[in-house]
Amino acid sequence: MGRSETSDRRNRWLWIALAAPGAIWLIILFVVPFYVMLAVAGGGVNEFYQTVVPIWNPIHWSSFNFTAVWHDIVGTGSFIGPPALRTLLYTVIATALSLAISYPVAFFVARYAGRRKTLFLVLLIAPFWVSYMMRMLAWIDLLQQNGFFNSALSFVGLPGSTDWLGGKSVTVILGLVYGYIPYVILVLYAFLDRIDPSLLEASRDLGLSKWRTFWHVTIPLSKPALIAGTFITALPMLGDYFTNQLLSGAPGTTMIGNAIEGQLDSPGQTGQGAVLALMLLVVLLIPMLYYVISTARASREMA
Amino acid sequence: MASTVEKQVSGASRAEPQARRGRIRGNPWRRPWAMEGFTWLYIIWSIVPIGIAVLFSFNKGASQATWQGFSTKWYVGSQVTSVLHNPSLHHAVIQTLILGALTTLICVPIGVGFAIGIDRWRARTANGLNFVMIFSFVIPELLLAVALFLLVTQALTFIKLGTTAEVAGLVVWNLSWPAIIVRARLVSIGRSYEEAAADLGASRMGAIRRVLLPMLMPAIFASAVLVFASTVDDFVIVEQLSSTANTQPMSVLIYSNVHGGLSGPALNALATIMLAISLIAALIGFVAYRWLTRGERTGDGTEALTGIAGI
Numbered sequence: 001m002g003r004s005e006t007s008d009r010r011n012r013w014l015w016i017a018l019a020a021p022g023a024i025w026l027i028i029l030f031v032v033p034f035y036v037m038l039a040v041a042g043g044g045v046n047e048f049y050q051t052v053v054p055i056w057n058p059i060h061w062s063s064f065n066f067t068a069v070w071h072d073i074v075g076t077g078s079f080i081g082p083p084a085l086r087t088l089l090y091t092v093i094a095t096a097l098s099l100a101i102s103y104p105v106a107f108f109v110a111r112y113a114g115r116r117k118t119l120f121l122v123l124l125i126a127p128f129w130v131s132y133m134m135r136m137l138a139w140i141d142l143l144q145q146n147g148f149f150n151s152a153l154s155f156v157g158l159p160g161s162t163d164w165l166g167g168k169s170v171t172v173i174l175g176l177v178y179g180y181i182p183y184v185i186l187v188l189y190a191f192l193d194r195i196d197p198s199l200l201e202a203s204r205d206l207g208l209s210k211w212r213t214f215w216h217v218t219i220p221l222s223k224p225a226l227i228a229g230t231f232i233t234a235l236p237m238l239g240d241y242f243t244n245q246l247l248s249g250a251p252g253t254t255m256i257g258n259a260i261e262g263q264l265d266s267p268g269q270t271g272q273g274a275v276l277a278l279m280l281l282v283v284l285l286i287p288m289l290y291y292v293i294s295t296a297r298a299s300r301e302m303a
Numbered sequence: 304m305a306s307t308v309e310k311q312v313s314g315a316s317r318a319e320p321q322a323r324r325g326r327i328r329g330n331p332w333r334r335p336w337a338m339e340g341f342t343w344l345y346i347i348w349s350i351v352p353i354g355i356a357v358l359f360s361f362n363k364g365a366s367q368a369t370w371q372g373f374s375t376k377w378y379v380g381s382q383v384t385s386v387l388h389n390p391s392l393h394h395a396v397i398q399t400l401i402l403g404a405l406t407t408l409i410c411v412p413i414g415v416g417f418a419i420g421i422d423r424w425r426a427r428t429a430n431g432l433n434f435v436m437i438f439s440f441v442i443p444e445l446l447l448a449v450a451l452f453l454l455v456t457q458a459l460t461f462i463k464l465g466t467t468a469e470v471a472g473l474v475v476w477n478l479s480w481p482a483i484i485v486r487a488r489l490v491s492i493g494r495s496y497e498e499a500a501a502d503l504g505a506s507r508m509g510a511i512r513r514v515l516l517p518m519l520m521p522a523i524f525a526s527a528v529l530v531f532a533s534t535v536d537d538f539v540i541v542e543q544l545s546s547t548a549n550t551q552p553m554s555v556l557i558y559s560n561v562h563g564g565l566s567g568p569a570l571n572a573l574a575t576i577m578l579a580i581s582l583i584a585a586l587i588g589f590v591a592y593r594w595l596t597r598g599e600r601t602g603d604g605t606e607a608l609t610g611i612a613g614i
Contacts, residue, residue: 130581
């Protein structure tokens, strides 16, 4: 250990040179862009051309865009409040549904699949390689008014003429679940597969019933899996705008991502789009930091 | 041994009714039928709709909802709307492949270098950079895409919206794949092989090139496949950073045509081509991963499967 540390110090420039291209790329295209976002948010608008005038010096940042967004949120014509609340609601429901579906599936494959584990893994990983766009397109086909889903509904005697793609929250939430669930399952599987089965067997041997074993042993052991699964779905869902655009496109289901995108593209309002994006970033900062720190700690423990 | 435990448990259960109930109710080695049935339902739900979408790309008519017979006109037949003959569909396929190739070629080498450098260069700066890298992994893609859009339109205006901006953005968005996967592998390899090489007279660079890199190969390959596939699938960054129709890859073209425009099974054909590209990449990755880890294999293919899926 001691020796490799001194040799590390001697070779310091080699390590810096190896890390440099990636580090520079990250700084110029990940750190700097967020400063530009701040400069645009704190900047003004050219009244004549309706273009953005970024202000680079923080001392001169104006509150122009912030006040405008504040009026959009609480003012009489508030159009940011409802999508923000809706985003939260959709994300909570879709994340809970994703976890509820994924957990038994991942648990079964990790613990009981036995010799057929490879087969199950292939089937679980397959959707991971299918693009998001394809998965949404599949449901756009099925949910057409004269599509297979409505035909199946009328076949079993239910009303089969619903316009599922005409702005239904149910469709958007199920779309979100369908879009993100392959990632949740893989993450849960990776964690659950590492749980030592002898712990569960010991609990049974010591006389705990199946359900009490599940509640007192399995669930506490799967806590890191459930936390990781929650992050892996909730974070991208909060910034999602395309699922709802593809499966509904109606104003009644817009999410905060649509508001950001819409503002960004309208002339004179780019700055307000930047403010909204910054606000979402600030809200997400705490969960993201928690996730990053716990990941960093886990990798340090591994080392 | 198991029977002794059984006996002890049943001995205990006479004294404690609650434990007894537990023992009688369940044979822990029974097959969990309900869970297995649920798993199959999930698998059907996750795969059948995609199969149907692939099927509709071969539809004879223009409907995406009713089957009107088999044809390949949406791929090659039709002079107007087939992927082969329609210039915008055709162009989108090429643009996707260009973006996938360029991003993978840039992202993987710098990501691998970053992983090795950060792992060995033990300094506060290295920890800080690692922190930034993991942050780029968890941030919602829309936020990064908006920030990049503002960067190239307001600050670094010499990077034009289009292929250059798309590749620059895709590289930073995917950098965490090689960085995280290769670093995990580095940690599990440890230092002893390199030190042995150094004891036997290898230079630092020589030890990295001839000892470390071959051992990292499975991880490098897995991350290359992941970067390529996630570039092919990417939508948010390329949508914000593409400029004209010429720089729109398949995902953006599908998105912007779903409600009107070039709708119909041509879009399904495009999505099917996207699917085929990803599956070919996954298959190559799987075979290569198996081959590269042939010396350390445990028997089944699960390790390679999870390896190329990044878990």
